[in-house]
Amino acid sequence: MKVILLKDVPRLGKKGDVKEVADGYARNYLIPRKLARELDEGALKSMENELKMRMKKEERIRKRSEGILKELKKRVHKITVKAGGSGKLFGSLTGNVIAEKLSELTGIDVDKRWIKLEKPLKELGKYEIEMRLPGGVKGTVEIELVKEE
Numbered sequence: 001m002k003v004i005l006l007k008d009v010p011r012l013g014k015k016g017d018v019k020e021v022a023d024g025y026a027r028n029y030l031i032p033r034k035l036a037r038e039l040d041e042g043a044l045k046s047m048e049n050e051l052k053m054r055m056k057k058e059e060r061i062r063k064r065s066e067g068i069l070k071e072l073k074k075r076v077h078k079i080t081v082k083a084g085g086s087g088k089l090f091g092s093l094t095g096n097v098i099a100e101k102l103s104e105l106t107g108i109d110v111d112k113r114w115i116k117l118e119k120p121l122k123e124l125g126k127y128e129i130e131m132r133l134p135g136g137v138k139g140t141v142e143i144e145l146v147k148e149e
Contacts, residue, residue, distance in 0.1 A: 001026045002039035004047055009035050016047055062135030068108055069131060069139045076126070076142045077105050083124050083147045092120035098129060098143065121145060 001023045008014050009030070012021070018039060021030065030036035037043045079101045082090045095115035102110040116130040124147055128140040 003030060003036040004039055004043050005030075005036050007035050016051065058135060062137060065133035065135045065137035068110075069133055069137055069141075071108060072102065072106065072110075072131070072141045073139060076144050077102060078144050078146050079105075080148045081124070081145050083145075087124040087147075089122050089124070089145070092122045093145065094120045102141070102143075 002018060002020055003026050005013050005015055005017045005019060013019050019036075021036075026036060026038065031038065079093070079098070081093065084090065095117050096112040098115055098117075098121075099110045099112040102108070114131050114133050116132055121127060124145045126142060126144045128142055130138070131141055132138050
């Protein structure tokens with residue numbers, strides 16, 4: 001019997017795959033647990049429509065992320081911080097703090113999960129911050145840490 005998988009099934013396939021399975025396996029295990037649906041015209045069309053909708057949604061997310069990254073790349077973002085005479089910060093700047101500061105400076109809602117830092121920033125200066133936005137969009141944004149007067 002041919003079935004369309006509605007969820008990922010270990011050792012069988014991923015959601016949306018069309019598989020040939022034994023009749024008993026489909027009727028007694030997959031279909032009652034709503035893991036699969038018997039292949040017919042309606043099931044095939046609904047899966048195609050779902051796939052098209054998912055692709056459109058992913059494209060919208062990717063375009064939005066590209067727009068956000070383009071806006072953030074336009075300039076060097078100056079963040080004022082408290083620092084000692086030698087240029088060492090009192091404390092450190094983490095991805096969470098950088099996201100808040102970028103949101104304040106640009107008016108764009110920046111999520112802390114988008115910012116990838118190897119370690120927190122502890123000195124004044126210019127930095128290129130790696131960003132990974134939804135939709136697989138990656139890039140770098142320049143920030144400059146300046147001493148608060």
